[in-house]
Amino acid sequence: MWSPEDNQDLLRRCFQALAPEGRLVIQDFVLESDKTAPRQAALFALNMLTGAAAGSTYSVDEYRTWMSAAGFQEVRQIRLPGTSSLMLGTRAQSCAHLSE
Numbered sequence: 821m822w823s824p825e826d827n828q829d830l831l832r833r834c835f836q837a838l839a840p841e842g843r844l845v846i847q848d849f850v851l852e853s854d855k856t857a858p859r860q861a862a863l864f865a866l867n868m869l870t871g872a873a874a875g876s877t878y879s880v881d882e883y884r885t886w887m888s889a890a891g892f893q894e895v896r897q898i899r900l901p902g903t904s905s906l907m908l909g910t911r912a913q914s915c916a917h918l919s920e
Contacts, residue, residue, distance in 0.1 A: 823874035824882070831890040838911040844887070850897060850905040851879040860903035883907045 822830070834844050849861035855877075856862055865877035880897050884907075887895045892909030899905050 821868065821872040821875035824878070824886075826874070827878070828886050828889065831886050831892075835890040835892060835911060840911055840913045842911045844892060844907075844909045844911075846883070846907040847900075847904055848907070849877050849903060850883060850907060851877055853879055853881050855879055858903055880905075880907070 831844075838844065849858075849864045851857070851861050851865070855865070861877050868875045868877055883897075884895050887907065887909040890909075891911065893912050895907070895909040897905050897907055
């Protein structure tokens with residue numbers, strides 16, 4: 821339900837709050853790169869357009885980009901049975917270079 825900029829900010833704050841080797845797990849309707857599938861996720865994007873000021877449904881590529889930019893490593897998608905997926909990322913054991 822949030823804009824891309826808000827999502828990026830939230831992911832940065834999640835990264836900062838995690839202990840080294842901590843893991844972020846997001847469950848959402850995650851679209852394929854072309855944003856046309858899975859069908860239920862694409863239809864949910866239309867719902868977000870009518871019901872949220874800035875939100876949408878985002879692609880796996882967008883999640884990977886945002887999570888990597890926030891500092892997460894090993895970013896990956898796990899497809900769940902049904903219409904949603906998990907996006908996972910791990911905070912490295914040593915992140916000193918990110919605070920510079």
